[in-house]
Amino acid sequence: MDSAAASAIPRGQVDLVDFVDWSGVECLNQSTSHSLTNALKQGYRDDVGLHLESDADEQLLIYIPFTQVIKLHSVVIKGPEEEGPKTVKLFTNKEHMGFSNVSDFPSSDSIALSPDNLKGKPVNLKYVKFQNVRSLTIFIEDNQGGNDVSKVQKIVLYGTTVDTTNMKDLKKIEEH
Amino acid sequence: MVLEATMICIDNSEWMRNGDYSPTRLQAQVDAVNLICGAKTQSNPENTVGILTMAGKGVRVLVAPTSDLGKILACMHGLELGGEMNMTSGIQVAQLALKHRQNKKQQQRIIVFTGGPVKYDKKVLVAIGRKLKKNSVALDIVNFGEADNAKPEKLEAFRAAVNNNDSSHIVHVPPGPNALSDVLISTPIFTGDGDGGSGFAAAAAAASGMSGFDFGVDPNVDPELALALRISMEEERARQEAAAKKDAEDAAKQEKEGEQASSSRDVTMADPASGSAHQVSEKKNELMDDETALLQQALAMSMDDTRSSGLAMGDANMSDTTSDGQELAFALQMPVQENAKDSSNQSEMNRVLGDQSYVSSILNSLPGVDPNDPSVKELLASLERDSEQKNKEDKPDDSGDN
Numbered sequence: 001m002d003s004a005a006a007s008a009i010p011r012g013q014v015d016l017v018d019f020v021d022w023s024g025v026e027c028l029n030q031s032t033s034h035s036l037t038n039a040l041k042q043g044y045r046d047d048v049g050l051h052l053e054s055d056a057d058e059q060l061l062i063y064i065p066f067t068q069v070i071k072l073h074s075v076v077i078k079g080p081e082e083e084g085p086k087t088v089k090l091f092t093n094k095e096h097m098g099f100s101n102v103s104d105f106p107s108s109d110s111i112a113l114s115p116d117n118l119k120g121k122p123v124n125l126k127y128v129k130f131q132n133v134r135s136l137t138i139f140i141e142d143n144q145g146g147n148d149v150s151k152v153q154k155i156v157l158y159g160t161t162v163d164t165t166n167m168k169d170l171k172k173i174e175e176h
Numbered sequence: 177m178v179l180e181a182t183m184i185c186i187d188n189s190e191w192m193r194n195g196d197y198s199p200t201r202l203q204a205q206v207d208a209v210n211l212i213c214g215a216k217t218q219s220n221p222e223n224t225v226g227i228l229t230m231a232g233k234g235v236r237v238l239v240a241p242t243s244d245l246g247k248i249l250a251c252m253h254g255l256e257l258g259g260e261m262n263m264t265s266g267i268q269v270a271q272l273a274l275k276h277r278q279n280k281k282q283q284q285r286i287i288v289f290t291g292g293p294v295k296y297d298k299k300v301l302v303a304i305g306r307k308l309k310k311n312s313v314a315l316d317i318v319n320f321g322e323a324d325n326a327k328p329e330k331l332e333a334f335r336a337a338v339n340n341n342d343s344s345h346i347v348h349v350p351p352g353p354n355a356l357s358d359v360l361i362s363t364p365i366f367t368g369d370g371d372g373g374s375g376f377a378a379a380a381a382a383a384s385g386m387s388g389f390d391f392g393v394d395p396n397v398d399p400e401l402a403l404a405l406r407i408s409m410e411e412e413r414a415r416q417e418a419a420a421k422k423d424a425e426d427a428a429k430q431e432k433e434g435e436q437a438s439s440s441r442d443v444t445m446a447d448p449a450s451g452s453a454h455q456v457s458e459k460k461n462e463l464m465d466d467e468t469a470l471l472q473q474a475l476a477m478s479m480d481d482t483r484s485s486g487l488a489m490g491d492a493n494m495s496d497t498t499s500d501g502q503e504l505a506f507a508l509q510m511p512v513q514e515n516a517k518d519s520s521n522q523s524e525m526n527r528v529l530g531d532q533s534y535v536s537s538i539l540n541s542l543p544g545v546d547p548n549d550p551s552v553k554e555l556l557a558s559l560e561r562d563s564e565q566k567n568k569e570d571k572p573d574d575s576g577d578n
Binding site: 032 | 280310340341
């Protein structure tokens with residue numbers, strides 16, 4: 001995929017930022033001046049000056065509930081080369097996780113981000129595991145450079161909503 | 177009105193038997209905890225509070241976070257003292273208890289009472305602090321009891337590690353006549369970061385005998401009672417201040433004798449322009465020196481010291497709030513009282529000073545002052561001269577005003 005395609009929305013998917021339930025969004029260990037909205041919200045996430053930063057150490061735990069059930073197809077996580085995330089684990093439908101129970105159950109998917117991904121290349125997930133997602137927990141375990149602080153420029157989630165899925169769309173996804 | 181779940185860690189180690197906070201340190205803690213629980217539940221009915229003890233056989237959770245105040249108060253009966261405080265385990269258990277709170281929307285807070293010595297390294301504490309910050313748990317530390325050199329700074333470092341956006345606080349309570357709970361009432365631990373708890377704090381303050389907002393009585397509802405309370409409070413404050421000043425002056429009295437004559441005039445002139453007496457920060461330093469000088473004069477006078485020459489007669493007009501002789505003496509000893517009005521005071525003073533009989537009656541009532549003492553007579557004479565001078569000064573002022 002060239003870089004132009006990297007920023008294009010995968011076929012049949014929508015940007016799920018419209019379905020995020022902002023009242024329940026939480027992020028543990030974020031620095032107060034660099035919060036999750038900088039990476040997630042429309043407008044903020046495209047602003048190069050605004051990013052999400054971790055506080056006490058390099059791990060981040062992001063909890064994103066959705067207003068309706070969705071299927072998650074892929075994610076884009078952009079960040080700087082050194083402090084951008086490396087190992088990212090995704091958990092579905094687990095409310096209020098803490099750093100102590102990230103290892104209690106297996107993640108729905110675990111991705112290792114490459115520098116390409118950090119530039120904007122989407123990571124395709126194990127789609128079967130993300131069929132019925134009410135809430136998503138993103139656990140950023142460490143960063144590329146092994147620094148004390150992790151920085152995330154942008155997080156974009158691509159997928160479809162369950163309600164609006166119709167047969168036509170399903171077909172398109174299967175072709176993908 | 178922050179929705180919060182709080183775990184309070186009580187120190188019930190052997191050090192809590194000590195009586196330097198009355199009646200015992202443990203009892204002082206329990207009272208403070210009761211007040212805190214009340215404040216938290218009142219500021220938001222959905223707040224929950226839990227209690228655990230850190231010493232004794234081991235860390236023990238007495239009650240899990242609940243909003244039922246009765247349960248919380250009941251569980252603190254029959255607390256046993258013993259052992260050493262295990263702060264790290266206590267905080268970890270508190271964190272666990274908060275993690276499993278029923279309402280996940282509540283913010284997490286731990287309040288630790290550290291009465292005994294803190295045997296942990298600063299590093300260990302800072303590491304724990306960062307873990308708390310990572311899990312967005314706020315921490316309040318009440319440092320009282322044992323005070324060794326490193327303890328306050330260790331705890332400060334601990335608080336700094338946890339602190340996120342000023343949500344964590346530390347309070348150092350030295351031993352003294354004030355109860356632990358009274359000292360805590362005015363701290364952010366109680367007032368909950370500014371909002372919410374202040375109403376409860378005021379009520380609690382009124383209940384404990386101190387005057388808080390509106391003296392605990394709404395002036396609209398009962399103006400006479402509010403007024404009576406305010407006046408009696410001012411009288412009490414005047415009494416206490418005078419007693420405190422008397423103690424403070426005994427040492428330095430000797431050196432100040434010489435400056436008295438000039439300084440008395442300065443002070444009486446400056447009286448109308450200044451505000452209340454003991455808020456030293458509000459006065460200029462010069463004035464403070466004059467005040468102390470003045471007080472020393474008065475003290476010297478009352479002690480029948482022949483070397484004194486000036487007396488703050490300007491204070492005579494300040495005695496309007498008091499009536500009996502003792503009160504008068506104290507009021508005279510104070511340089512300035514609150515509510516000094518401007519020009520009206522000045523002319524009042526002149527009238528008072530000029531009234532020889534009034535002055536001598538005041539002198540008579542001063543304990544230890546003999547009106548036939550030559551120095552006193554000298555003083556009266558000088559005051560008459562003063563009042564004449566002031567009259568002369570007043571006249572040009574008046575003509576200037578016209």
